Amino acid sequence: MARDPFEDKPGFSLGNYGFIVVAVILAIVAAAELFLIFRLPPENQPPAVSQTETDPAPSSPEPSSPAVPEDWRLILVNEDNPLPADYEIHLATLNNGLEFDERAIGFLERMISDARDEGLFPVVASAYRSVERQWQLYENKIMRLMGQGLNREEAEIEARKVVAYPGTSEHNLGLAADLVAYSYQHLDDAQGDTAEIQWLYEHCWEYGFILRYPKDKSHITGVIYEPWHFRYVGQPAAQEIMEQGLCLEEYLANLEKENELVADPAAWQDLQK
Ligand SMILES: [Zn+2]
16 A cells, blocks of 8 residues: 655645544534534523613603602501511611711711810600610500509500510611700700700701601601601601601601602692692
């Protein structure tokens, strides 16, 4: 058998040419496949960034609601609206060791320091309270009442009048603080006559706080007049609530009505007639 004359010169034998041809064909096939793959609509890839995402689109008109009901600052917590079980809370600590929602603590601190600049001395008597702690307070109250001769059922009914059922206290939310005058640290109606509470009553909205349980709103809030209990709701809502003498329940009901009108242009037009 004749030897291939190119056998000993690698790269020039027919066999090697054959290999190169096959390799080139494979490369072309592979390139064609890649071309096809990348032309297919991507399944697991995020959609390509479109022009509207890179260029800010002209802003579409937002519904003209003064506040968003999902706003964390406006969460309603009362006897009928317990704190959601999955409510996540991030706390920061006041200089007296009590805790408050970290998003609002700065407003509380500034309110107190501004009051002190006026020669007043409000003290935070109570702020965040865990639901577990609320259970302790609630159970303690029941035990005391049972010690006075009430049965469990009666004691529970009485306890709920003075200690919020666990999860239904705004203190569990971390956005409420009980403020008292340093010179008069009692939780009673007379607290409302102290210079500290008078100042807070006038200025709290500037810091996003409201007097949560006003004297004439007990039938709506379900809570007695508490001149010491202030709730953070954010400045715009606080201003409206304090200026118009509303309670949070009324403000939220109004807000809901406004949003319904925004969602229903016909109803809005009817209102304009
Ligand atoms: Zn309170």
